[in-house]
Amino acid sequence: MEVILSQQKNADCQITVHYEGTVVKCNPDKSVLDNLLDQSLAVNHSCKKGVCLTCLLKTDDKVDVKSRAPLKATLIEQGYFLSCQQVPIEGMMIKSAQSTDFFQQALVSNRIEKSGYVSQIFLKPYGDFSYKPGQFINIKGPNDIVRSYSIASIPSDNVIEIHVKEHQYGVVSRWLCSDKIIGQEIEISAANGECFYLPDNQDQPMLMIGTGTGLAPLLGILRDSQSQNHRGKIELYFGAVDEAGLYLADQLRDLEAEYIHLTVHFGTLKEGPINDMALKNHPNLKGWRVFLCGDPEMVKKTKTKAYLADAALSDIYADAFDLAEISS
């Protein structure tokens, strides 16, 4: 027998869906995810913007193109869709995601504490793991809460490096940045995301702007471009609130010394936003490839400004680190 959940007094809930043996009365103007959360059904989620892929659910019913657009063919084949990007459809049968479909185990081999509450964390996946530097993985933390972290390493490192900023009340970041994490076996997803280096035009100049741990994907992309003999100039702008937030300055200076095409610029808020500094120095981005990573507001604003400065939309790669909403 199915349990029936609905906001009985809410006339907006006119659509019925079936979720794991529960009949849920849904508001057609809200996403499947928000409808399930409204009924206190536990569904993993973080960004609610179709980026992090933590809200995957399964259905055999037809769904909107945008709820599957960022997914790999193997996940689509199995019926997965992004519940934050899908509105409910009358009679829809929905199942929760099978962890084993996309998580694998990895050993946390090391954690190095840096300044600015950031840790470099090194993971050794059990079994094959392929990725493009700059993509992100999802990590399952305490209470099966899933969060995304970008990859700073390149495959020849034989270890996955991520940079995690510890948030004061953050469930997964505090767990990853704790002393006890080294030696633990954790669950990680396959790598996802479109923010990575393509060796299709090795003379193209590249502008990279990152704030905070937005440096992680940029470092991966930089090192990948170096290993693939990129010849165009690369201007990296790394910004943080204060000096402590420039947590990997020494490593970047070393990389700048050995990679002749690379120039690194550092900035703290005292000198003004790093994206403003970058765009002031590069007012014409025609023909440039642009990478923007980190703070969602910075990424959104700079994407528009880069486009207005003549960068082609297809040459702008953006990775916004959206945080989960805090429930009241």
Ligand SMILES: Cc1cc2nc3c(=O)[nH]c(=O)nc-3n(C[C@H](O)[C@H](O)[C@H](O)COP(=O)(O)OP(=O)(O)OC[C@H]3O[C@@H](n4cnc5c(N)ncnc54)[C@H](O)[C@@H]3O)c2cc1C
């Ligand atoms: C594509 C993508 C890539 C990303 N890559 C990275 C990366 O490389 N490195 C990185 O560090 N992060 C990255 N992030 C962000 C990361 O996924 C997490 O969102 C982040 O680590 C916070 O997760 P959490 O579980 O620790 O915090 P949550 O528990 O989700 O909390 C979210 C925020 O709310 C605050 N908060 C929670 N509860 C309260 C409360 N009661 N009162 C006040 N404040 C509260 C927390 O301090 C935190 O700032 C990425 C995100 C995306 C979408």
Ligand code: FES
């Ligand atoms: S993609 Fe749906 S919550 Fe992030």
